Amino acid sequence: MRIKAFVAxxxxxxxxxxxxxxxxxxxxxxxxxxxxxxSSIAGSGWWTVFPKLFSGGQFSLQNYTGVVLQEGLGRSFLxxxxxxxxxxxxxxxIASFAAFGFAWMRFTGRNLLFMLVIGLxxxxxxxxFIPILPIYSKLKxxxxxxxxxLAHTAYGLPLTTFLVHNxxxxxxxxxxxxxxxxxxxxxxxxxxxxxxxSVPALASVFIFQFLWIWNDLLVALVYLSxxxxxxxxxxxxxxxxxxxxxxxxxxxxxxxxxxxxxxVVFFSLQxxxxxxxxxxxxxx
Numbered sequence: 001m002r003i004k005a006f007v008a009x010x011x012x013x014x015x016x017x018x019x020x021x022x023x024x025x026x027x028x029x030x031x032x033x034x035x036x037x038x039s040s041i042a043g044s045g046w047w048t049v050f051p052k053l054f055s056g057g058q059f060s061l062q063n064y065t066g067v068v069l070q071e072g073l074g075r076s077f078l079x080x081x082x083x084x085x086x087x088x089x090x091x092x093x094i095a096s097f098a099a100f101g102f103a104w105m106r107f108t109g110r111n112l113l114f115m116l117v118i119g120l121x122x123x124x125x126x127x128x129f130i131p132i133l134p135i136y137s138k139l140k141x142x143x144x145x146x147x148x149x150l151a152h153t154a155y156g157l158p159l160t161t162f163l164v165h166n167x168x169x170x171x172x173x174x175x176x177x178x179x180x181x182x183x184x185x186x187x188x189x190x191x192x193x194x195x196x197x198s199v200p201a202l203a204s205v206f207i208f209q210f211l212w213i214w215n216d217l218l219v220a221l222v223y224l225s226x227x228x229x230x231x232x233x234x235x236x237x238x239x240x241x242x243x244x245x246x247x248x249x250x251x252x253x254x255x256x257x258x259x260x261x262x263x264v265v266f267f268s269l270q271x272x273x274x275x276x277x278x279x280x281x282x283x284x
Contacts, residue, residue: 034252035059041249063253073236080232084213087152092206095160100190103169120158129222143225151223152213160205167201203269211262233258
């Protein structure tokens, strides 16, 4: 029976393998090119390295040292980290409180307020720049890390609240009835019961928000004004495309540096991500 089942699933496995290979080929080409010398890149394609893989002299760290040390990508990487982690954490924490309140607390206008929060997802970001930028200028938040934290938190809260709410709303009501009988307050129920159960959903939201903030260019350009001391990776790479477009070997190294951390975050939290995506699909 096992052999029969394996043979029956072989076409599916082969299809998945083919599609995965197609998706990985550009990444593999980017990785190989980022380690090649500029003269080798200009003379041949990245796929030509395989026949001479063990002959030596094929790879170099020249592109990485140039883009990290000379082009300022190292500083930008730290800036992106200092922007993404606090902004993602703030958004996830506030969204968890809001989702719990909308899902399990009873107050006047709850459904209307929840609809208004979710409705904010359809408002284009570009429409908010003109009214908010004068406020940022008066409060001297433009070009600062706290300013970009607030911006990313505000822009991400509708979606993160919606995602966490879908999970928390599906939790069994018996959990809250038992906690209430035992004398637990709303905050204790939230902190001791809901948060531990919601770890998969919160991890999924954290991944979504982190990847969005890490890869953001528009919000960073508007609120940070492309200042070198606070510019994230995306802004630095955009400047490289404009100023050093002819040296595209640097762009390959810069692109791989920018995607390395998101890949680590995704694969390290992958099991929580899958569980969080599936958790809200059925009622608990």
